[in-house]
Amino acid sequence: MRPILFAENLRKHYGGVHALRNGCFDLRAGEIHALIGENGAGKSTLARIIAGATRPDGGRILIDGQEVSFAGPVDAQRRGVAIVFQELDLFPHLSVAENVVIGNARFRSGPFAGARAMEAFCGPYLQLSGLSVNPRRLAGDLSVAQSQLLALARALSMEPRVLLMDEPTSALFDDAAEHLFAVIGGLKSRGMAIVYVSHKMEEIFRISDRITVLRDGATIGTSATAETNLNEIVAMMAGRSLEEVARHAATTRGAVVLSVSGLTTAKLTDVSFDLHRGEVLGVAGLVGAGRTELGKALFGIDRLSAGTIRLNGGVIRPRSPRQAIAAGIGLVPEDRKGEGLMMRMSVLDNSVMAVQSRLHGSGLIRRQRELDAVKPVLNGLSLRFGSYGSPVGNLSGGNQQKVLLARWLLADPQVLFLDDPTRGIDIGAKQDVYRIIRELAAMGKGIIFVSSELPELLRCSDRILVMKDGRVAAIVDASGASQEAIIAAATLVRPTAPQDHDAR
Amino acid sequence: MLAVIFSPVASDGSRIFLELGNLSDILRQVSIIGIIALAMTFVILTGGIDLSVGSILALSTSLTAMWLVRSSNVADYGAHIAAAIALALAASAAAGLINGVVIASLEIQPFVVTLASMIGVRGLAKWLTSNANIDIGFGRDVAASFAETFRNKSIVIGSYAALSALLWFVLSRTVFGRHVRAIGDNERAGRYAGLPIRRVKIWVYALCGLSAGVAGVLYAAENHQGNPNAGVGYELDAIAAAVIGGTSLAGGAGSIPGTIVGTLTIGVLTNMLRLNNIDSNVEMMVKAVIIILAVAVQRRSSND
Numbered sequence: 001m002r003p004i005l006f007a008e009n010l011r012k013h014y015g016g017v018h019a020l021r022n023g024c025f026d027l028r029a030g031e032i033h034a035l036i037g038e039n040g041a042g043k044s045t046l047a048r049i050i051a052g053a054t055r056p057d058g059g060r061i062l063i064d065g066q067e068v069s070f071a072g073p074v075d076a077q078r079r080g081v082a083i084v085f086q087e088l089d090l091f092p093h094l095s096v097a098e099n100v101v102i103g104n105a106r107f108r109s110g111p112f113a114g115a116r117a118m119e120a121f122c123g124p125y126l127q128l129s130g131l132s133v134n135p136r137r138l139a140g141d142l143s144v145a146q147s148q149l150l151a152l153a154r155a156l157s158m159e160p161r162v163l164l165m166d167e168p169t170s171a172l173f174d175d176a177a178e179h180l181f182a183v184i185g186g187l188k189s190r191g192m193a194i195v196y197v198s199h200k201m202e203e204i205f206r207i208s209d210r211i212t213v214l215r216d217g218a219t220i221g222t223s224a225t226a227e228t229n230l231n232e233i234v235a236m237m238a239g240r241s242l243e244e245v246a247r248h249a250a251t252t253r254g255a256v257v258l259s260v261s262g263l264t265t266a267k268l269t270d271v272s273f274d275l276h277r278g279e280v281l282g283v284a285g286l287v288g289a290g291r292t293e294l295g296k297a298l299f300g301i302d303r304l305s306a307g308t309i310r311l312n313g314g315v316i317r318p319r320s321p322r323q324a325i326a327a328g329i330g331l332v333p334e335d336r337k338g339e340g341l342m343m344r345m346s347v348l349d350n351s352v353m354a355v356q357s358r359l360h361g362s363g364l365i366r367r368q369r370e371l372d373a374v375k376p377v378l379n380g381l382s383l384r385f386g387s388y389g390s391p392v393g394n395l396s397g398g399n400q401q402k403v404l405l406a407r408w409l410l411a412d413p414q415v416l417f418l419d420d421p422t423r424g425i426d427i428g429a430k431q432d433v434y435r436i437i438r439e440l441a442a443m444g445k446g447i448i449f450v451s452s453e454l455p456e457l458l459r460c461s462d463r464i465l466v467m468k469d470g471r472v473a474a475i476v477d478a479s480g481a482s483q484e485a486i487i488a489a490a491t492l493v494r495p496t497a498p499q500d501h502d503a504r
Numbered sequence: 505m506l507a508v509i510f511s512p513v514a515s516d517g518s519r520i521f522l523e524l525g526n527l528s529d530i531l532r533q534v535s536i537i538g539i540i541a542l543a544m545t546f547v548i549l550t551g552g553i554d555l556s557v558g559s560i561l562a563l564s565t566s567l568t569a570m571w572l573v574r575s576s577n578v579a580d581y582g583a584h585i586a587a588a589i590a591l592a593l594a595a596s597a598a599a600g601l602i603n604g605v606v607i608a609s610l611e612i613q614p615f616v617v618t619l620a621s622m623i624g625v626r627g628l629a630k631w632l633t634s635n636a637n638i639d640i641g642f643g644r645d646v647a648a649s650f651a652e653t654f655r656n657k658s659i660v661i662g663s664y665a666a667l668s669a670l671l672w673f674v675l676s677r678t679v680f681g682r683h684v685r686a687i688g689d690n691e692r693a694g695r696y697a698g699l700p701i702r703r704v705k706i707w708v709y710a711l712c713g714l715s716a717g718v719a720g721v722l723y724a725a726e727n728h729q730g731n732p733n734a735g736v737g738y739e740l741d742a743i744a745a746a747v748i749g750g751t752s753l754a755g756g757a758g759s760i761p762g763t764i765v766g767t768l769t770i771g772v773l774t775n776m777l778r779l780n781n782i783d784s785n786v787e788m789m790v791k792a793v794i795i796i797l798a799v800a801v802q803r804r805s806s807n808d
Binding site: 299301320321322324325326331333338339340341342343344345349353354356357360363364365407 | 679683685686693695697698
């Protein structure tokens with residue numbers, strides 16, 4: 001069968017780092033083709049080149065047997081290639097309909113695009129993507145899952161023959177991901193060719209027809225999904241086979257380090273729990289259930305309207321992250337690009353960002369002192385990077401996350417809130433994150449670990465706090481809990497609270 | 505290098521251009537804008553802008569001159585001059601401090617806040633001087649002595665050089681300088697990392713006001729007067745120097761050496777065009793092209 005799209009020997013480097021050395025790929029109509037590989041393997045770069053968003057240094061792309069060279073994403077769209085990016089690029093102050101039509105060559109109007117014309121245009125695509133919201137709502141008011149569907153609708157409105165999706169489920173909880181799979185299956189049956197970039201093995205094996213594995217910027221091979229298995233793919237990705245990691249053995253619990261009672265903010269209602277030294281408290285819940293907001297309340301970002309936070313028995317009331325850090329609380333934010341890192345600044349600058357006053361009392365930067373502090377931490381994280389002076393923006397997502405973790409390992413807080421730290425990173429980097437969580441717990445820190453993936457929560461946590469609609473739905477012991485019980489607590493209306501008429 | 509590039513343009517005046525006296529004249533001419541541009545670089549690095557520097561310069565020249573001519577028979581010239589300068593610098597730094605406090609505390613966009621203070625401080629300078637120039641004169645009194653000292657080439661160029669070195673050091677070798685760059689790169693991430701964002705912003709605008717004050721003192725000496733109408737458009741010249749030197753108005757990217765190069769580029773260009781008797785209106789048009797060219801070249805090289 002002749003491929004609709006064929007790419008060979010694609011190359012791209014950023015600074016001294018080769019993001020892609022030999023990217024090869026072929027795609028057939030009506031297939032879902034998964035693209036996988038560890039952090040920095042070059043998946044996203046390959047996808048971006050095919051979508052015209054990044055210019056390759058060399059290699060060639062053929063569409064229907066004709067060589068093409070895209071001047072930009074719009075050019076690629078004209079040739080029938082559209083992409084849904086990993087980092088959603090929506091316009092939060094524009095309406096849903098405006099987000100679909102903006103920059104869309106297929107939507108023709110005079111200088112005054114009428115709301116009705118826009119809505120008529122985008123209606124079918126919203127339906128196709130399964131997004132049922134008023135097209136006049138602002139994109140910024142949508143949930144993460146809804147934003148994902150809107151980005152999909154926008155890509156579909158280009159009427160592509162080739163659709164690239166870069167980790168579409170990385171921020172989605174299971175129910176939203178299920179919905180997305182159904183939508184993708186529908187697109188496939190209409191003959192669309194779908195490139196699906198993901199880290200999640202379960203979903204790749206469920207929905208894909210073929211799998212292409214990349215490692216260190218080169219294509220290792222392509223297999224039909226039906227003819228391969230998990231171990232084979234993992235071995236191709238890693239160049240080694242997967243070691244099964246046993247469940248984190250419960251460490252001995254110390255005294256209570258953090259005690260929260262009646263915590264209430266604009267997004268949280270009456271949240272209470274205790275966290276012990278050496279304990280990993282997992283936090284589960286749907287997107288929008290208040291997991292991130294719990295971190296914001298503890299970290300002095302959101303204002304408390306009621307409730308108390310006790311750290312080592314003393315009441316604290318941080319009004320800024322600065323005060324929270326001084327009190328002994330750290331937070332690794334969910335959005336590492338927007339809230340975590342300074343992308344143009346160096347690995348070293350970013351690593352020491354939260355400990356500068358401790359390293360340099362007088363205000364002068366002493367580089368050697370910084371290197372002495374940072375080196376062991378970065379080595380312990382097995383970070384791959386060019387030099388201490390290279391900008392963090394040149395690193396892959398997983399390595400960026402490690403720099404952010406290094407910042408907080410250096411800051412050495414008593415309580416560390418990790419907000420979905422494994423989001424969008426590969427198996428190898430995830431193992432590193434799990435290991436760090438265990439090490440921190442063994443050192444007597446209190447860890448709060450938010451995740452959208454239940455298996456890793458069950459594996460790493462001692463107890464799991466399930467949130468729903470800004471409240472604590474349940475706190476369960478991780479060793480005895482099942483995924484089903486947690487999903488039920490996160491999604492079902494409890495019979496004890498029948499008067500809960502939340503419109504959501 | 506620039507001198508070589510422009511040598512065909514400067515053919516008539518190239519002999520004069522290369523004389524040491526002319527080269528140091530260029531340095532002296534760019535010093536006032538150059539000093540403002542140094543601090544402007546800090547402001548722009550944080551993602552801000554300061555439109556009030558020209559007005560603060562006017563306030564500073566006016567206060568300097570007013571204090572100097574306040575009494576004609578002064579026993580201790582040094583103390584009197586020091587008091588005049590201290591007054592001008594304190595007022596300038598205070599104006600910058602107010603900019604910073606309003607920007608950081610009320611969280612209003614820097615463009616709006618400094619636009620307001622550009623108008624307000626200009627009004628203050630004009631009101632204090634009753635809209636009149638205050639002549640320092642060329643006699644043998646304390647005011648003239650001040651002007652003779654502070655219009656001296658080595659003092660002017662020395663001030664610019666010293667401030668350049670100091671601010672380069674602060675930006676690249678201190679925690680404060682790193683905070684400035686970090687906030688411009690990603691302010692939200694800075695907040696999450698516990699950086700003292702409000703404090704850094706306040707100091708950056710105070711620094712910018714102070715440097716406009718220094719420039720104002722030098723301006724008063726250079727022109728032998730306190731002029732409440734001085735410095736109109738200087739904010740744009742300072743911003744242009746920073747931008748030509750590679751500072752991004754989006755914040756996070758820029759350096760002191762870059763801004764110095766930007767300042768000298770404008771200075772050398774102006775000097776050459778003048779040596780060749782080119783109309784000052786044409787000079788403005790050439791400057792416009794240079795700004796765009798400089799930024800376009802940097803964009804190309806940073807994209808690859």
